[in-house]
Amino acid sequence: MAELQLKDIRKSFGAVEVIKGVSLDIHSGEFMVFVGPSGCGKSTLLRLIAGLEDITSGTLSFDGQVVNGLTPSRRGIAMVFQSYALYPHMTVYDNMAFGMKLANGSKEQIRKRVEAAAEMLQITPYLDRLPKQLSGGQRQRVAIGRAIVRDPKVFLFDEPLSNLDAALRVATRLEIAKLHHDMGKTTMIYVTHDQVEAMTLADRICVLRDGIVEQVGTPLELYERPQSLFVAGFIGSPKMNFLNGQYADAYRAHTLGIRSEHLVIKDNKDGVWNGQVIHSENLGSDSYVYIDIGTREPLIVRQEGTARHQPGESLSISPIDKQIHRFDAQGRPMAA
Numbered sequence: 374m375a376e377l378q379l380k381d382i383r384k385s386f387g388a389v390e391v392i393k394g395v396s397l398d399i400h401s402g403e404f405m406v407f408v409g410p411s412g413c414g415k416s417t418l419l420r421l422i423a424g425l426e427d428i429t430s431g432t433l434s435f436d437g438q439v440v441n442g443l444t445p446s447r448r449g450i451a452m453v454f455q456s457y458a459l460y461p462h463m464t465v466y467d468n469m470a471f472g473m474k475l476a477n478g479s480k481e482q483i484r485k486r487v488e489a490a491a492e493m494l495q496i497t498p499y500l501d502r503l504p505k506q507l508s509g510g511q512r513q514r515v516a517i518g519r520a521i522v523r524d525p526k527v528f529l530f531d532e533p534l535s536n537l538d539a540a541l542r543v544a545t546r547l548e549i550a551k552l553h554h555d556m557g558k559t560t561m562i563y564v565t566h567d568q569v570e571a572m573t574l575a576d577r578i579c580v581l582r583d584g585i586v587e588q589v590g591t592p593l594e595l596y597e598r599p600q601s602l603f604v605a606g607f608i609g610s611p612k613m614n615f616l617n618g619q620y621a622d623a624y625r626a627h628t629l630g631i632r633s634e635h636l637v638i639k640d641n642k643d644g645v646w647n648g649q650v651i652h653s654e655n656l657g658s659d660s661y662v663y664i665d666i667g668t669r670e671p672l673i674v675r676q677e678g679t680a681r682h683q684p685g686e687s688l689s690i691s692p693i694d695k696q697i698h699r700f701d702a703q704g705r706p707m708a709a
């Protein structure tokens with residue numbers, strides 16, 4: 374376990390600054406998730422923490438010790454990539470043992486650690502196989518196992534599940550959550566595009582935008598109290614509904630933000646807005662109804678169960694008053 378402190382970290386590639394002064398404390402044992410749009414600098418920030426890229430300015434400390442000048446191997450980190458990065462000619466066992474062999478661990482010690490990690494990840498039957506004889510999900514478990522064997526102070530994950538199919542993503546996501554728990558809460562930093570991964574795995578989420586930290590908080594804090602229009606629009610799926618002009622003026626705001634589950638369809642047509650159904654999406658347990666009320670984008674309304682409305686049908690909709698987010702012209706939240 375280690376506590377990390379990032380102080381005004383900057384990174385430039387040539388003349389282009391991509392990390393523009395990031396300050397962030399990551400607590401010992403915390404599961405921190407970095408999210409943000411493509412190109413915002415998530416992977417670069419992770420690589421700076423790993424020591425795979427040099428920090429242009431600012432300080433990075435692990436447990437109070439500045440590590441800017443330390444090589445990756447001396448930082449006590451292990452990294453799991455989207456692409457597994459296993460050695461193709463080595464067995465699963467040898468892949469997992471490799472880091473410890475380099476560190477001159479004894480044969481017995483290595484065997485114990487590899488077997489324990491294999492057990493934890495349920496890959497014991499595959500220890501003698503080559504990576505090409507495994508499925509994608511099994512390969513990723515080997516990559517995670519290899520990281521566990523090194524007993525790192527900090528685990529870094531760069532979109533480790535993106536190459537897996539939907540069912541395997543869910544299963545491996547649960548395994549990573551369990552791993553965090555089983556490993557006495559090793560500090561973990563995880564980069565993802567996936568809303569569900571961020572919301573379910575994180576103790577805290579750090580939302581990055583164009584090389585700066587936009588907001589840091591628990592998943593629920595970000596969901597319920599976004600500190601900017603950007604975070605409001607980024608966290609949550611489907612995206613929060615945004616309304617401007619006359620719709621927002623009526624609530625003395627520049628922009629109104631309302632999540633799909635905070636809109637109700639009124640059967641008696643006496644809602645705040647009226648519109649026509651464009652489309653419905655059935656997800657089984659619930660459904661999303663897209664309604665044109667004259668705004669630029671249709672309102673998305675979540676309903677429990679299967680969709681009961683047909684395209685072209687006229688409906689009346691109301692927001693749940695207390696669940697409205699009001700933003701000013703700068704995109705900052707306004708007092709309730």
Ligand SMILES: Nc1ncnc2c1ncn2[C@@H]1O[C@H](COP(=O)(O)OP(=O)(O)OP(=O)(O)O)[C@@H](O)[C@H]1O
Pocket residue numbers: 386391409410411412413414415416417418566
């Ligand atoms: N080695 C490099 N040389 C030059 N520019 C780079 C290098 N690595 C990253 N960049 C640039 O830095 C910016 C941030 O890249 P980064 O990969 O960190 O983004 P990201 O948020 O992880 O994106 P994605 O979600 O698409 O993976 C991008 O504009 C990228 O083109």
